[in-house]
Amino acid sequence: MVTLVPAGPDPAGPDSTASGPTGPGGGSARGRRPGTGRLAALLVSPTLLVLGLVVLYPIISAVRLAFYQRNDGIDPETGLLVQGDRFVGIDNFTDMFTGENADRFLNALTNTTTFTVVAVSIEVVVGVLMALVMHRAFRGRALVRAAILVPWAVPTAIAGLLWRWVFQADGVANDLLPGAPVLWTTDGVQAWFAVVIADTWKTAPFIGLLVLAGLQVISAEIYEAARLDGAGPWRTFFSITLPLVKPTLLVAVLFRTLDTLRMFDLPYTLIGPGKEATDTVTVLAFEEAVKFGKYGPASAYAVVLFVYVALVAFAFVRLLGADVFGTKGRRSR
Amino acid sequence: MILSRRFVLVTATAAALALGASACGSDSGSPAPPQPAALEGVGPISLVTGKDTSGNLQNQVDEWNSAHPDQKVTVIELPEDADAQRQQMVQNAQTRSDAYGVLNLDVVWTAEFAANQWVVPLPEADFPLDKLLPATVETGKYFKRLYAVPITSDGGLLYYRKDLLDAAGLKAPTTWSQLAEACAKVLPTAAGVSCYAGQFEKYEGLTVNFSEAVNSAGGSVVGEDGKPTLDTDAARKGLQFLVDGVKSGLIPQKARTFKEEEGRRAFQAGELLFHRQWPYQYAKASATDGSSAVAGKFAVAPLPGLDGPGASSLGGHNYAVSAFTKNKKTAVDFIKYSASEEQQRKNLEKTSQAPTWSALYDEADLVTKFPYLTQLKKSIEGATKRPGVVKYQEVSRAIQEAAYGAMSGDTPVDDALKSLQGKLEALTK
Numbered sequence: 001m002v003t004l005v006p007a008g009p010d011p012a013g014p015d016s017t018a019s020g021p022t023g024p025g026g027g028s029a030r031g032r033r034p035g036t037g038r039l040a041a042l043l044v045s046p047t048l049l050v051l052g053l054v055v056l057y058p059i060i061s062a063v064r065l066a067f068y069q070r071n072d073g074i075d076p077e078t079g080l081l082v083q084g085d086r087f088v089g090i091d092n093f094t095d096m097f098t099g100e101n102a103d104r105f106l107n108a109l110t111n112t113t114t115f116t117v118v119a120v121s122i123e124v125v126v127g128v129l130m131a132l133v134m135h136r137a138f139r140g141r142a143l144v145r146a147a148i149l150v151p152w153a154v155p156t157a158i159a160g161l162l163w164r165w166v167f168q169a170d171g172v173a174n175d176l177l178p179g180a181p182v183l184w185t186t187d188g189v190q191a192w193f194a195v196v197i198a199d200t201w202k203t204a205p206f207i208g209l210l211v212l213a214g215l216q217v218i219s220a221e222i223y224e225a226a227r228l229d230g231a232g233p234w235r236t237f238f239s240i241t242l243p244l245v246k247p248t249l250l251v252a253v254l255f256r257t258l259d260t261l262r263m264f265d266l267p268y269t270l271i272g273p274g275k276e277a278t279d280t281v282t283v284l285a286f287e288e289a290v291k292f293g294k295y296g297p298a299s300a301y302a303v304v305l306f307v308y309v310a311l312v313a314f315a316f317v318r319l320l321g322a323d324v325f326g327t328k329g330r331r332s333r
Numbered sequence: 334m335i336l337s338r339r340f341v342l343v344t345a346t347a348a349a350l351a352l353g354a355s356a357c358g359s360d361s362g363s364p365a366p367p368q369p370a371a372l373e374g375v376g377p378i379s380l381v382t383g384k385d386t387s388g389n390l391q392n393q394v395d396e397w398n399s400a401h402p403d404q405k406v407t408v409i410e411l412p413e414d415a416d417a418q419r420q421q422m423v424q425n426a427q428t429r430s431d432a433y434g435v436l437n438l439d440v441v442w443t444a445e446f447a448a449n450q451w452v453v454p455l456p457e458a459d460f461p462l463d464k465l466l467p468a469t470v471e472t473g474k475y476f477k478r479l480y481a482v483p484i485t486s487d488g489g490l491l492y493y494r495k496d497l498l499d500a501a502g503l504k505a506p507t508t509w510s511q512l513a514e515a516c517a518k519v520l521p522t523a524a525g526v527s528c529y530a531g532q533f534e535k536y537e538g539l540t541v542n543f544s545e546a547v548n549s550a551g552g553s554v555v556g557e558d559g560k561p562t563l564d565t566d567a568a569r570k571g572l573q574f575l576v577d578g579v580k581s582g583l584i585p586q587k588a589r590t591f592k593e594e595e596g597r598r599a600f601q602a603g604e605l606l607f608h609r610q611w612p613y614q615y616a617k618a619s620a621t622d623g624s625s626a627v628a629g630k631f632a633v634a635p636l637p638g639l640d641g642p643g644a645s646s647l648g649g650h651n652y653a654v655s656a657f658t659k660n661k662k663t664a665v666d667f668i669k670y671s672a673s674e675e676q677q678r679k680n681l682e683k684t685s686q687a688p689t690w691s692a693l694y695d696e697a698d699l700v701t702k703f704p705y706l707t708q709l710k711k712s713i714e715g716a717t718k719r720p721g722v723v724k725y726q727e728v729s730r731a732i733q734e735a736a737y738g739a740m741s742g743d744t745p746v747d748d749a750l751k752s753l754q755g756k757l758e759a760l761t762k
Contacts, residue, residue: 274737
């Protein structure tokens, strides 16, 4: 739904220092020749056009759809449907919160939120541990790195099916666990856990990968200095590694959060649609649109989710200072 | 290009005039009734179908193509998953594309496709409908008009372990209480075998199994007039059978995760005494290559019911003509060809898919080859069609919601049916 669009090169750009090594070199543009701005706009326009087509247009059209509903009267003689759409104002939105679908929607919104909070928290811990392991120099490191990254490379829908096998009534999970078999793929809290477990397996490597990149730029001298000062491994981790890797980690967490808010494949393939414990807002929107042909309410779901995701992203950038665009450069801390 | 532009102009004008005329004619804004005749246009068409797992479809099409070189049929294969097939056909219809010609529709999609005018009404006289099983022909009709012609059928059968029942001196049960008694007698001596399973995961299969339970108790999901009839004693008894089954252990807990394939694996592994399943399981469970532990040890019977034999839900596929294809006459001719006795026999022999041609079920050599045919005919003849409503997908989801909640013990049977009745009333309004 939401796409983070890096702000295109600003036509009046030379004042805003770009990131990277070329950053401070904008001085020459101070006394630029007339027409440069127009040329820049011209050069950028194809990009803007494409972005408008693939980002702006779908968003506007989805928002428009959210205010319509399909006519569904049936001709009593022939049984044919009345064609066309009708404008219903904000009905689709009020239905969501007070209508007959309110329970389903609010439940889906709760699932979406709990999945995000819990799964991303676990993924951060596991992901950082993975990064620390991958960062160590030891024999077979390449193998471990590759092994950790495999889940990330598996398409999510396939992963959902794989885990369905693991979690089926006489599957591996129940063989390993003591006691009566757990019916993972039925409705209930166990289904919710199954999704969290599969999601963690699938995406902790992503956080691991990004954090690994962050770890690799921390200079060894700092660790050396810490060791000389007598810091133990815990102290080193919390006072040096974590603060220095924090900017990367925040971006990773932001990406994962936005991703998990739109979670669809795993609940859909692993548990199946229509289950109270695992239906997310996207599953609901998909069912409404594709299965029931009700594009209006489906768009309304999508729009609400879009706003929700946008708010979360905004909060991340503002409150936690996630440096998504890399525009801050290297501020000394 | 010029020609086609003029054509577009003419059509647009005609459409505008027609729209204006109909707007004048009726204030309700209902569309004009479809014209059943006038299926014209001869030329190449496409046959849109789910993945052809049988391998015989191409033979059929090749035979047609060599006889009609100027009206070639191209097969467009959609995914194996029914939802995905429906989705692609719907999208194609919504864009009014002429890429799809003959549509291979699941029996439950007829109402939706007909009401949306995505498929055209067919001239009944053109097809040998009296030779087909009447129950299957009903699935192709909507508001008394024929929109689709049945090509294959499907009915539920009770698979049972003949060896175990024989050893206990029992016959196949015809009622639910006989089924329970048989289990009580056999199971203590058969370790690792459960009593009964069907398709109880929350998906279309549950709608099928729930409808069967209600029908087998003498009730119905939707009455003759298209209105739901679930607030009845019979419906309660039907759902109660499933709910009590889970509660008492007659239906094993894990059966609540069964779709067709999970159930088939369990039956083939010898874990089930009774299994409600489609005919396709017969060949797989009879396999002697070691994949089935029950080969030669099972038989089939009609589904049991409350006081006597039950009623199956009707499955199967019908061919319909897309409203947007140009060559509608060829499409009709091809459907006629596919529904013919000769093609249906070949299809049965090659793929063991249930035909809709009534006489084929009684041919001696076919019955020897497919021993389940006799029972299957009984099953299909007594089968009830699933609700033929436009919003079938929503109806089905509501049914799944109610049945699943009741079977997991979350909602009492009465409450589940009462709220389902209310929901279906709103959906079939």
